[in-house]
Amino acid sequence: MSDASAVTKETVLKIAKLARIEISEKDIPPLVQEMCGILRWIECLNRVDTSSTPPLSTPLQELNISQPLRIDTVTDGNIVGKILSNAPEVALDMFVVPKVVE
Amino acid sequence: MSHDSSSSLIEGRTGLWEIVIGLEVHAQVTSLSKLFSGASTAFAGEPNAQVSLVDAAFPGMLPVLNQFCVEQAVKTGLGINAEINLVSQFDRKNYFYADLPSGYQISQLYHPIVGQGYLDIDLEDGSQKRINITRLHLEQDAGKSFHDQHPKKSYIDLNRCGVALMEIVSEPDLRNADETVRYLKKLRMILRYLKTCDGNMDEGSMRADINVSMRKPGSALGTRAEIKNVNSFRFIQQAIEYEAHRQIEILEDGGTVVQETRLYDPTKGETRSMRGKEDAHDYRYFPDPDLLPLVLDKNWVETLRKGLPELPDAKKSRFIETYHLTPYEADVIISEEALADFYETGINSLKNKQTGPKLLATWMMGDFFAALNRENKAIEDSPVSAAHLAELVNLINDDTISGKIAKDVFITLWETQKSPASIVEEKGLLQITDTSAIEAVIKRVLQENETMVQEYKSGKDKLFGFFVGQVMKHMQGKAKPEMVNDLLKQALLD
Numbered sequence: 001m002s003d004a005s006a007v008t009k010e011t012v013l014k015i016a017k018l019a020r021i022e023i024s025e026k027d028i029p030p031l032v033q034e035m036c037g038i039l040r041w042i043e044c045l046n047r048v049d050t051s052s053t054p055p056l057s058t059p060l061q062e063l064n065i066s067q068p069l070r071i072d073t074v075t076d077g078n079i080v081g082k083i084l085s086n087a088p089e090v091a092l093d094m095f096v097v098p099k100v101v102e
Numbered sequence: 103m104s105h106d107s108s109s110s111l112i113e114g115r116t117g118l119w120e121i122v123i124g125l126e127v128h129a130q131v132t133s134l135s136k137l138f139s140g141a142s143t144a145f146a147g148e149p150n151a152q153v154s155l156v157d158a159a160f161p162g163m164l165p166v167l168n169q170f171c172v173e174q175a176v177k178t179g180l181g182i183n184a185e186i187n188l189v190s191q192f193d194r195k196n197y198f199y200a201d202l203p204s205g206y207q208i209s210q211l212y213h214p215i216v217g218q219g220y221l222d223i224d225l226e227d228g229s230q231k232r233i234n235i236t237r238l239h240l241e242q243d244a245g246k247s248f249h250d251q252h253p254k255k256s257y258i259d260l261n262r263c264g265v266a267l268m269e270i271v272s273e274p275d276l277r278n279a280d281e282t283v284r285y286l287k288k289l290r291m292i293l294r295y296l297k298t299c300d301g302n303m304d305e306g307s308m309r310a311d312i313n314v315s316m317r318k319p320g321s322a323l324g325t326r327a328e329i330k331n332v333n334s335f336r337f338i339q340q341a342i343e344y345e346a347h348r349q350i351e352i353l354e355d356g357g358t359v360v361q362e363t364r365l366y367d368p369t370k371g372e373t374r375s376m377r378g379k380e381d382a383h384d385y386r387y388f389p390d391p392d393l394l395p396l397v398l399d400k401n402w403v404e405t406l407r408k409g410l411p412e413l414p415d416a417k418k419s420r421f422i423e424t425y426h427l428t429p430y431e432a433d434v435i436i437s438e439e440a441l442a443d444f445y446e447t448g449i450n451s452l453k454n455k456q457t458g459p460k461l462l463a464t465w466m467m468g469d470f471f472a473a474l475n476r477e478n479k480a481i482e483d484s485p486v487s488a489a490h491l492a493e494l495v496n497l498i499n500d501d502t503i504s505g506k507i508a509k510d511v512f513i514t515l516w517e518t519q520k521s522p523a524s525i526v527e528e529k530g531l532l533q534i535t536d537t538s539a540i541e542a543v544i545k546r547v548l549q550e551n552e553t554m555v556q557e558y559k560s561g562k563d564k565l566f567g568f569f570v571g572q573v574m575k576h577m578q579g580k581a582k583p584e585m586v587n588d589l590l591k592q593a594l595l596d
Contacts, residue, residue, distance in 0.1 A: 018384060020198055057191060057389035064189075066397035072133050072170030075140030076154035083153045083260065093149040094248070095258035097200045101249050 007035045107339055108226055110277035111319065114350045120319045121346045123282050123312060124274035124326075127289060128267045129299040130243065130307040131174045137242050137266035138165030138208065145305050149259040157264040159204035164392055171266040172396065173406065174298040175215050175240050178268055180407050181296045182235055182289075184219025188400060190239075192393045196386045201245035201258050209269075211387045214239035215396065221292065222415065223284040228429070233285050234273040243267050268299065274313065274323065279342040283335050286310060291414050295439050309333040314342060315359070316349045324349075325359040329373055332366050341366040345373050417442055425449070425459035434467055440481045441466075444488045451492035454499040462495045469512050485519055486512075494522040502526060503533045504583055534581045537589065540573070543581075544593050547572045558594060566590070 012031045016023045023031065056062075080093050089096035111118045133143055139156040156163040179186050191213040194206040216238035222230045245263040247256045270289065276282045290308060293299040301308050310333075315326035329345060332338045344366075349359050364373040412420075414436050421432040421442075436442045445466060452458035470491060474484060494511060497503045503511060503526055514525045526532060534540060547569060548555050558565040573586050 014384075018196075018198070018386070058391070058394055060394055064397055065394065067167055067394035069169035069172065070140070070166045072135050072168050073140065074135050074142045076135075076156075077141040077152045079153070079155075080148075080150045082155065083150050083158045089255075091257060092251070093151075095150075095200070095260075096252070096255050097258060099249065099252075099254050099256050100200050100247060101256070 007032055007039060011035070107343065108278055108280035110281075112346060112350060115354050118319055119316045119346075119350050119353075121278055121342070122274045122315045122317060122323060122326075123276035123278075123342065125270075125272045125276065125282065125285065125313070126311040127270045127272075127286065128243075128309050128311070129178075129270060129289075129293055129301070131171050131240075131266035131268055132297060132299055133168060133170050133174065133266055135168060136264040137168055137171050137240065139264050141264065143265050147261050150261065152261040153263065157203075157260055165208065165390075167393070167396065168266065171240060172215070172398070174266075174296075175238060175268055176398070176403060176406055177296050177410065178270075178293065178298045179216030179219065179238055180403075180410055181292045181298075181413060182216075182219040182221050182238070182270070184235060184238065185217040186398065186403050187213065187215055187217055188398045188403070189213065190215040190396045190398075192240075192390045192396070193387045194390045195241075199244065200256060201247050201260070201263065203245075203260065203263065207242050207244065208390055208393070209241035209387075210239035212389070213395075215398075221285070221288055223281065223288050224429075224433070225284070226280070231275075231281065233275045233281075236271040236273055238268055238270045241267050241269055274315075279339040282312070282342060283339055286335065286338065288414070291437065295411055295413055303333050303335075306333060310338060312338060312341060312345075314345045314349070316346060316353060324353075325361050327359060327362055327364050327373070329364050329366050330376065337366055337368050340368070340371055341373055344371060348373065411439070421445075425463065427460065427463055431463050431467065435463060438481065444481050444484075447488035448492040448495075451489045451496075452499075453496045458492070458495055458499055461498065462492060465491060465495060465508075465512075469509060473512075473516050485517075486515055487519075490515055490519070490522060497522055497526060501533055501535055501582060503531055504579070504581075506579055506583070507531050507533065531580060534577055535585060537585070540577070540581050540585055540589050541593070543573050543576045544569075544586075544590055547576065548593060555594070566594075569594070 009028050009032060012023070012028055012035065015035075084090050084093065084095065087095045111120055113119075130143075131137070135141060136143055136154075136157065139154040141154040141157055142152045144152065154163075156165055176186055190210055192208050193211045195209045195211065196206045198205060214237045218237070219235040220232050221235065222232050225231055243262045243265040245258050245260040247258055249256050251257045272285065276285060290301040293308070294301045299307060303309065309331050312329045312332060313326045314329065315324040317324045327345060327349070329341050332341050345364070352359055360375075363376045365376050366373050417436045418429070418432045421427050421435060422429060427435070434441075435445050445462065448462050448466075449455075449459055452462060470484075470486065473486075474481065479485075494508055494515065497511070498505055498508050502523075507526075511522050511525050511529075511531065514520070514529070515522055518525070520528075551569070551572070554565055554568065558569075569590055570583075570586055573590065574581060574583070
């Protein structure tokens with residue numbers, strides 16, 4: 001989506017849903033404006049011809065260095081207390097969440 | 103509508119329909135620790151005991167890639183005749199679910215570690231079909247949800263979260279449930295030979311998402327539905343059959359198939375829509391900023407290629423050529439590498455390398471497999487060693503015992519693990535090949551049954567078996583059957 005004018009109320013509601021952010025009805029119009037502004041700003045990039053430039057996901061890519069690797073040994077785990085420390089509800093050493101069933 | 107599972111075409115009300123199937127197989131990488139953390143991958147651990155702060159997505163924790171998982175993916179790629187991408191990249195696949203604490207799965211969308219490959223499947227009629235593979239990429243597994251502990255709550259265990267998976271995507275080259283199952287069995291066999299995935303479907307180490315669409319033969323691909331996470335060969339077959347017929351009904355009623363994710367319900371034998379997933383395809387992939395590209399050394403890949411074990415296709419051809427097995431016998435013996443190894447260990451102990459290998463295969467697939475099955479034992483736990491089974495074959499080959507006596511020796515061998523030769527000696531089971539001894543018994547039997555001899559001579563051929571039985575009985579089954587046959591025929595001619 002690169003067309004700033006394509007941002008509508010529905011776009012904002014969809015993005016809010018995907019991001020699990022609750023927004024009130026009155027927040028929507030300013031958010032539409034804000035997102036249009038962001039997209040307009042990004043659209044400036046379209047003025048540059050990048051047809052012969054490969055995508056760059058990290059500035060280190062040019063160096064052709066690999067990410068570091070670790071050897072396959074068990075070095076972690078058995079920290080149930082820490083893992084569950086932020087859980088709002090716990091039972092049987094598991095996270096408890098509202099029922100999610102397909 | 104009726105149709106068998108190995109036919110590609112289904113007769114509908116409006117004519118023939120062709121099934122088109124593509125598979126996404128998730129194979130758990132065999133490794134000690136997870137793809138990006140040092141927590142254990144062991145099956146069935148205590149809840150949340152095999153979770154690191156990385157897996158639980160605590161803020162600031164950084165993933166570090168497991169070198170062995172990379173090696174396993176490359177080996178698998180080589181095993182499916184695929185090109186290895188020396189530069190690959192990890193992406194974030196964003197979705198919201200309770201068993202995915204980070205809100206994204208680290209996967210490889212744009213630059214997978216393994217590119218195009220293929221594997222050949224053997225069809226019912228003996229012909230082969232090549233199934234092309236689009237790609238193989240590495241990704242993380244999610245946690246496990248338990249919905250049956252509480253009426254209104256789900257319980258989450260993150261032990262599986264972050265375990266390395268290989269997703270192996272096929273081209274839509276499969277045309278029926280039978281081919282699909284054959285493809286999966288072949289893939290599973292290759293993974294097990296390579297030891298890159300244990301292929302244990304009960305534990306979820308291998309599961310398949312099945313893309314099914316229908317079309318009129320020769321026309322463009324139809325819209326597909328994706329059946330998620332089917333984890334047994336039988337269910338895969340059933341899910342495909344059900345889904346094909348469901349889509350034909352829709353299409354013939356003038357409707358359109360919705361591109362959606364469906365779930366197979368084994369108890370009802372049907373697929374149903376997973377409605378909660380309507381946003382599921384809006385994954386907003388982007389390169390993971392925490393992970394640099396993965397750059398492989400070409401020489402390292404070549405070293406792995408040279409170190410690959412002999413794979414099922416090559417082993418099958420060699421067994422047929424070297425040991426004169428039938429394709430069926432070869433298929434059975436190579437189905438597990440451990441079986442093939444057992445067989446070849448036995449071959450080393452054979453004295454007669456001409457007829458021995460074939461007879462050893464017959465014995466393995468006969469009394470030996472029957473005994474293993476009866477006691478529910480894996481080949482690794484067999485009380486009978488390959489060398490002892492080969493020794494039994496040697497005793498048959500050099501006429502020490504008959505095949506019939508060998509069956510008795512085998513039972514004792516299974517129970518006592520004593521050497522076949524010593525069993526034969528202890529029990530006095532040596533085969534009698536002394537012509538005069540056999541002739542003496544034949545003479546006695548014919549004298550004792552004179553009336554029957556007359557009946558035989560007047561045309562009652564069936565009595566021959568009776569005489570053989572009598573001679574064998576008198577000799578406690580130890581006479582060489584072929585000699586008894588020949589000598590009896592002669593004696594009855596006189």
